[in-house]
Amino acid sequence: MTTNLIADTAAAASAAAQNDHISALKFITCGSVDDGKSTLIGRLLVDSKAVLQDHLAGVQRQGETDLALLTDGLSAEREQGITIDVAYRYFATEERKFIIGDAPGHEQYTRNMVTAASSADAAVVLVDATKLDWQNPGLQLLPQTRRHSLLVHLLRVHSLVFAVNKLDAVQDPQLAWRHISAALAQFAQDAGISVRATVPVSALKGWNVVDAQPGWCGYEGPSLLQILELLPNTPADTGLPLAFPVQWVEKFSSSSDTSQGRRVFWGRVAAG
Numbered sequence: 001m002t003t004n005l006i007a008d009t010a011a012a013a014s015a016a017a018q019n020d021h022i023s024a025l026k027f028i029t030c031g032s033v034d035d036g037k038s039t040l041i042g043r044l045l046v047d048s049k050a051v052l053q054d055h056l057a058g059v060q061r062q063g064e065t066d067l068a069l070l071t072d073g074l075s076a077e078r079e080q081g082i083t084i085d086v087a088y089r090y091f092a093t094e095e096r097k098f099i100i101g102d103a104p105g106h107e108q109y110t111r112n113m114v115t116a117a118s119s120a121d122a123a124v125v126l127v128d129a130t131k132l133d134w135q136n137p138g139l140q141l142l143p144q145t146r147r148h149s150l151l152v153h154l155l156r157v158h159s160l161v162f163a164v165n166k167l168d169a170v171q172d173p174q175l176a177w178r179h180i181s182a183a184l185a186q187f188a189q190d191a192g193i194s195v196r197a198t199v200p201v202s203a204l205k206g207w208n209v210v211d212a213q214p215g216w217c218g219y220e221g222p223s224l225l226q227i228l229e230l231l232p233n234t235p236a237d238t239g240l241p242l243a244f245p246v247q248w249v250e251k252f253s254s255s256s257d258t259s260q261g262r263r264v265f266w267g268r269v270a271a272g
Contacts, residue, residue, distance in 0.1 A: 023097075023233045024096070024097040024098060024099050025096060025097070025098050025099070025121050025122060025228060025231055025233060026098075026099040026101070026119065026120050026121050026122075027098070027099075027100060027101070027120055027121060027122035027123060027124060027159075027228065027231075028086075028100070028101035028102075028103045028113070028116045028117055028120045028122075028123050028124070029041060029100065029101070029102055029103060029123075029124045029125075029126060030103040030105070030113050030117070030123055030124070030125055030126070030148040030152065031105055031125050031126035031127060031128075031144065031145055031148055032105050032126075032127075032128065032131070032142045032143075032144035032145050032148075033105040033106050033144065034105065034128065035105060035126040035127060035128040035131075035145075035165060036126055036128065036165040036166060036203045036204070037102055037103070037105060037126050038087075038102055039203040039204060040124070040126060040163070040165065040201070040203035040209065040224075041089060041100050041102050042203075043203045043204075043206050043209045043210070044091065044098075044100070044209060044210065044224075044225065045089060045091055047206055047209065047210035047211070048091050048092075048093060048210060048225070050089075050090075050091035050092070086101050086102065086103055086104070086112050086113070086115065086116040087101070087102045088100065088101050088102075089102070093225070093229060095229040096228075096229045098228065101116040101120065103116045103117070103148075105144060105148075107144060107147075110147070110148075110151075113148060113151070114151055114155065117151060117152050117155045117157055118155050120152075120157050121157070121158060121159065121231065121232075121233055121234065122157060122158065122159035122160070122161065122196075122228070122231050123148075123152040123157045123159070123160050123161070124161045124162075124163050124224070124228075125145065125148055125149050125152070125160060125161070125162050125163070126163050126165050127141070127142075127145055127162060127163070127164045127165065127180060127184065128142075128165055128166050129164055129165065129166050129167045129169070129170050129173075129176050129177075129180055130166045130169050130170060132176075132180060132183075134170055134175070134176035134179050134180055135172075135175065135176075135179070136179065137179050137182065138183075139179055139180065139183050140183075141183060141184070141187055146187065146191075149187070149188070149191070149193060150191060150193070153191065153192070153193045154243075155243070156237075156240070156243065158232070158234040159196045159231045159232070159234075160193060160194070160195050160196060161195070161196050161197050161198070161199065161224070161227060161228070161231075162181075162184045162195060162197075162198040162199070163198075163199055163200075163201045163224055164176075164177060164180050164181065164184075164198065164199070164200045164201065165201050165202065165203055166202065166203075166204070167200050167201075167202060167216075167217055168202040168204070168205055168207065173200070173216070173217045174217050174218045176217075177200045177217035177218065177219065178218070181198050181200075184198055185198070196227070196231060197221070197222075197227045199219070199221065199222075199223070199224050199227060200216065200217040200219050201223075201224055208223045208224060209223060209224050209225065210223060210224075210225045211223055212226065246265045246267060250263070250264045251263045251264070
């Protein structure tokens with residue numbers, strides 16, 4: 001598929017006008033380090049014509065467009081090639097408006113991912129096929145893949161989608177897709193996680209991201225974007241106990257007369 005790297009502002013304005021009555025879907029991408037989260041978001045933005053030409057010119061590396069740099073807002077992220085903070089981007093299609101949060105995959109930045117997930121309608125958990133023993137039907141998922149999926153579930157994010165990335169880089173994409181999707185289904189069942197969809201993608205090549213690639217990996221379903229366009233905006237269930245992330249944690253030494261070595265979670269709760 002040929003990618004048009006020049007944003008069609010007229011088409012974008014038309015799409016925005018048509019879906020002003022539709023509430024935006026706020027979703028995050030999460031998963032392990034280097035699974036392709038930033039590249040996936042870059043692909044969504046570029047193929048949806050939501051990136052201006054001058055912005056694309058700023059993310060050129062040795063004559064090629066590095067899609068991941070479209071979401072790396074901090075100078076440290078660009079220098080190190082990693083995601084640290086949560087970067088938000090916006091785009092619209094003829095069907096819907098979207099707010100995307102690119103959550104970091106490194107374990108030490110998990111709290112940033114939790115903050116983003118706490119206000120998300122949906123989560124796309126990326127899985128890098130090249131990091132798994134995809135030839136083994138009983139393959140093990142990466143710890144951060146499991147951790148992020150469980151945290152999303154714990155934070156009551158209503159829609160979870162698994163996107164198996166980089167299948168274009170393995171010898172037998174169809175076998176890898178079959179084994180990995182089965183492992184994800186088993187993990188979700190064991191953990192009590194409800195999954196909206198599981199889709200094979202290539203963020204680098206754009207396969208099954210915006211436009212469907214029928215038959216690739218033996219998959220005949222919709223593309224990732226087509227799935228996202230149909231996800232519901234489910235309001236919070238006010239009947240459930242209050243749950244929110246806490247980042248300020250204080251641990252006192254056991255020598256303290258008052259703390260007795262206890263760990264204290266503290267902060268301020270305010271409406272708004």
